[in-house]
Amino acid sequence: MQKYVCNVCGYEYDPAVGDPDNGIAPGTSFEDLPADWVCPMCGVGKEDFSPAE
Amino acid sequence: MAKRITDNITWVGKTDWELKMFHGNELSTRRGSSYNAYLLRGASKTVLIDTVWGPYDREFVARLKQEIDLTQIDAVIMQHNESDHSGALVELMRAIPGTPIYCTAKGEAIIRGHYHQDWNFVKVKTGDKLDLGGGESLTFIEAPMLHWPDTMFSYYDGCGGILFSNDGFGQHYASESLFNDEVPEAEMMAEAEKYYANILAPFCPMVTRKVKEILAMNLPLALICPSHGVIWRKDPGKIIEKYILWADAYAENQVTIVYDTMWNSTRRMAEAIARGITSAAPGTAVKLFNAAKEDKNDILTEIFHSRAVIAGSPTINNGYSYAMAGLMEMVKGMKLKKKVGAAFGSFGWSGEAVKQLSALLAEAGITVVDEGIRTPWVPDETALAACEEYGREFARKIQ
Ligand SMILES: Cc1cc2nc3c(=O)[nH]c(=O)nc-3n(C[C@H](O)[C@H](O)[C@H](O)COP(=O)(O)O)c2cc1C
Ligand SMILES: [Fe+2]
Ligand SMILES: [Fe+2]
């Protein structure tokens, strides 16, 4: 699955890992993250993420 | 007054002994601070690394002029553009308006967002180098969210290797001496930990990642020059080791009990819980703080240092105390990992505070081990014995 990188702080969302601290199970694709999910590092929304190269 | 660091590097910052609060009133700085700026003279290029806080802009530029003809500065390196470091830019750039400002892409946006000026920005990324002549250079290392999106470090390969780390490895610690080996170590390290707990704690995953990345580069390192406090000259690897430790769910064998109290019932409960913990786990450091009386940032540092935090408040108008509310908001912002906790408090008739504090602890990512303990009105001997027993039980639960 495609990884995504936060444009603001560089945090990488890896679907294989998810974001368990914030209730996102491993295996959740970036598209399937809830609309109100925010970067766990800097707090910006999904719109500030880009696909990782 | 400028101070010599090496033959070609001069400290041109400002020591602020009077600073007692930083970030408005968010952060107490009881030992003052400094805004470190560095003038680095390479064989063919001279660069200024960072500036100082706005109120000292004129003083800074006037002193810089005594040190160097400003037109001899080939570049201004802005590693992080919060106003304690960028505050003198307007005054400086008035004198040298065309001089390039090296910063990250986020740095440019933040400088523009603060000063609304169209200066000569040169955007840099990790690995970009500025050739200083004589076979030496300055290499930039982006360090986003340490502690702002724009933050970067700069590594100079001369003088045995120098890392300019901006707020990273900093301390709000005023000193007429420049180096860590010239100040009392314990008080300076306490400020370094307070700085980490209050500014960098939310970004632990980034700290771990960045420190590992820098260690993997295997760079020689004679000095670490932060933007606040003293320079790490004696054993600079030690503060790096500390950061690795602090970033990894740091916890000493300490329980911090923090509470507020109106008529001392909740305080007496706190003291009884402390007795219980100490009797069941004698090696554990137990510390008590009245959130309304103790410095909030010192309390946060103690919590950062602890394995467990027990939060207490009397019930006030179906809620909890003002001081505990503010403190818990700050604890939440620290994004602490692997801490455990519980709540307690005295009450009169409805007693909501303990449940509410438990919820705030959970919201702050602290594992709440039980439903806590409540006592109606003023605790008698039986109630205090129950608090002691609660403390013993808590100590067993967190073993
Ligand atoms: C310690 C600290 C933490 C900050 N955290 C955030 C943040 O999480 N999100 C954000 O959008 N801005 C954050 N900022 C940026 C401030 O909101 C920004 O500097 C703002 O302009 C300050 O406004 P003021 O001058 O009224 O204090 C932070 C600033 C500081 C100093
Ligand atoms: Fe800063
Ligand atoms: Fe700073």
Ligand SMILES: [Zn+2]
């Ligand atoms: Zn981010």
